[in-house]
Amino acid sequence: MKHxxxxxxxxxxxxxxxxxxxxxxxxxxPLDQRPNKLLTIEEMVFIIRTLSNNFDAAFDIEGGEFFLRxxxxxxxxxxxxxxxxNITITTNGTLAKNILSRDIKYLDEFRISVEGHSDExxxxxRGISLHPVLNTGLGLISENVSVTLRIxxxxxxxxxxxxxxxYFTSLGFKNFSFYEFQSSGRGHSCEREYxxxxxxxxxxxxxxxxxxxxxxxxxxxxxxxxxREDLVRKYQVLLEDRNYLLLDISGIPSLTINYxxxxxxxxxxxxxDHVGKFQKASFLDDVNRYFDKGILSHECAHCSAIRVxxxxxxx
Numbered sequence: 127m128k129h130x131x132x133x134x135x136x137x138x139x140x141x142x143x144x145x146x147x148x149x150x151x152x153x154x155x156p157l158d159q160r161p162n163k164l165l166t167i168e169e170m171v172f173i174i175r176t177l178s179n180n181f182d183a184a185f186d187i188e189g190g191e192f193f194l195r196x197x198x199x200x201x202x203x204x205x206x207x208x209x210x211x212n213i214t215i216t217t218n219g220t221l222a223k224n225i226l227s228r229d230i231k232y233l234d235e236f237r238i239s240v241e242g243h244s245d246e247x248x249x250x251x252r253g254i255s256l257h258p259v260l261n262t263g264l265g266l267i268s269e270n271v272s273v274t275l276r277i278x279x280x281x282x283x284x285x286x287x288x289x290x291x292x293y294f295t296s297l298g299f300k301n302f303s304f305y306e307f308q309s310s311g312r313g314h315s316c317e318r319e320y321x322x323x324x325x326x327x328x329x330x331x332x333x334x335x336x337x338x339x340x341x342x343x344x345x346x347x348x349x350x351x352x353x354r355e356d357l358v359r360k361y362q363v364l365l366e367d368r369n370y371l372l373l374d375i376s377g378i379p380s381l382t383i384n385y386x387x388x389x390x391x392x393x394x395x396x397x398x399d400h401v402g403k404f405q406k407a408s409f410l411d412d413v414n415r416y417f418d419k420g421i422l423s424h425e426c427a428h429c430s431a432i433r434v435x436x437x438x439x440x441x
Contacts, residue, residue, distance in 0.1 A: 133181040133417070136382045136393035137173065139198060140164065140190040145218055148251045149278060149320060151311035151394055151428075154190045163386045167200045169406065173383060176410050178209050181417075184234070185213045186393070190385070193221040202229030210234075216276055218252070219259035230271055237276040237303060238263045242283040243293040250282065251320075264298055274301040274345070279330065280320035281307075287333050295342040304348045308428045310394045327354050334434065335364040344439050352376060352431035365434060376431035379422035381413065391421065394428035 141161055143154035155161075165173075177183040192198060192215055202210065214235040217225075230236050240259060241251045248256035263273045275294055277283075283290070291302065306327070309317035322330075327350065339346070350358055355376075362372050382390040387404035389412070390396060401421055402412055416422050425431065 131182065131417075132378050133177065133183045133422070134378050134380045135173075135177055135183050135185045136380070137170065137185060137187045138189060138383070138385045138396070139170065139187060139192060139195050139201075141385050142194050143189060143191040143218070144194065144220060145191070145252055145254065147218075147253075147312070148316050149280070149307055149311075149313040151308055151313055152190065152396060153311040157194075161385060164195075165383075165385060165387055165404070167197055167204065169387070169404065170201055171204045172406060173404070173409070174205060174209055174213070177381075177413070178212060180410060180414075183212060186216065187213055188216040191221065192217045193224040198224070199226045199229070202226070205229075207232045218254075219262045220254065222262040222265065225262070225266070230266075231269070233272075235274045235301070235303075236266065236271050237274045239276045239278075241278060241280075242286065243290040247283050251278075251280075260294075260297060260299075267298060272301060273299065274303050275299055276303050276305070279304050279306045279322065279348075281322060281326065282320065284322060284326055284330050285333075287330055288337050291340055291343065291346070295340050300342060300344040302343065302346045304346075305430070306350060306354075308351070308394060310428050311396075324354075324357060327357060331358065331361045331365070331434075334370065335361060335368055339368055339370070339436050339438070341438065343436060346436040348434040349375070349430035350432050350434070351427055351429060352425060353427055355432045358432050358434065369436060371435045371437070373433040373435055374431070375433050376429075377423060377425055379417060380424050380429070381416070381422055389416075391424045392426055392429065394426065 141155045144157055210232040211234055213233050216237040219238040241247045245256050266273050306322055307320045380391050382393050388400055389402040390399045392399055
């Protein structure tokens with residue numbers, strides 16, 4: 127029998143990345159490092175099936191860089207469609223040759239991370255050009271994959287929020303998910319350069335209420351942590367007048383599964399809140415125990431607590 131409460135699952139398939147983004151909360155490893163152990167595709171399939179069958183589970187699956195796993199397309203091939211619809215994957219969009227669209231079009235979200243609407247913004251944090259990444263996304267859209275641009279709001283791009291949306295929608299992107307910069311992982315070292323203060327978050331909210339939402343947008347999500355909740359609530363009426371919804375997403379039980387099978391809770395604190403190790407024979411019993419004892423109930427200054435949502439699909 128499924129638990130009534132939702133379980134957010136973060137599954138990291140590799141610690142390796144081909145980029146070295148300044149704000150990487152995972153603090154991903156360079157290409158020349160190799161982990162001693164990786165969860166196998168079969169183990170990941172077991173994890174996804176088990177949690178889907180026993181919880182109201184939603185999966186964020188990423189890396190490192192997701193498509194650096196040579197065998198990663200087997201993960202999609204071995205999962206029936208009813209499991210894929212609960213999965214979001216995140217990629218940096220640089221490895222288009224490794225992406226097969228046959229199965230990913232059934233995912234809940236296929237997210238490509240970018241840093242803004244210009245090469246300058248993209249290169250500043252990611253060290254790569256923007257347009258090849260956008261071309262990857264547009265190619266997938268042409269194959270009926272629902273692509274979401276995943277964008278970090280930070281000190282150098284927050285004031286261009288509307289400009290970003292106008293530019294990306296003009297190209298053909300319709301789904302957007304914004305997360306504010308967090309000083310976790312590699313982000314600790316650049317908080318002063320990129321971290322947003324309350325007045326800058328307020329400017330973001332003002333931009334939303336001062337501008338009519340673009341009709342070309344299907345879904346727009348802006349996710350804020352608990353320290354911003356009172357400020358966001360102050361704009362609730364004005365946001366609702368612009369057809370935005372405010373959703374409380376705080377306190378949802380969270381399970382993080384690292385590439386080597388280490389089990390933790392907070393996806394922003396990987397490796398620092400270890401609660402166990404993946405063992406196939408006891409996995410469901412272990413997770414049920416963590417859940418029932420409240421070990422997975424978690425809130426912190428980094429986790430998203432309130433979401434501003436525009437869903438034009440419902441309109």
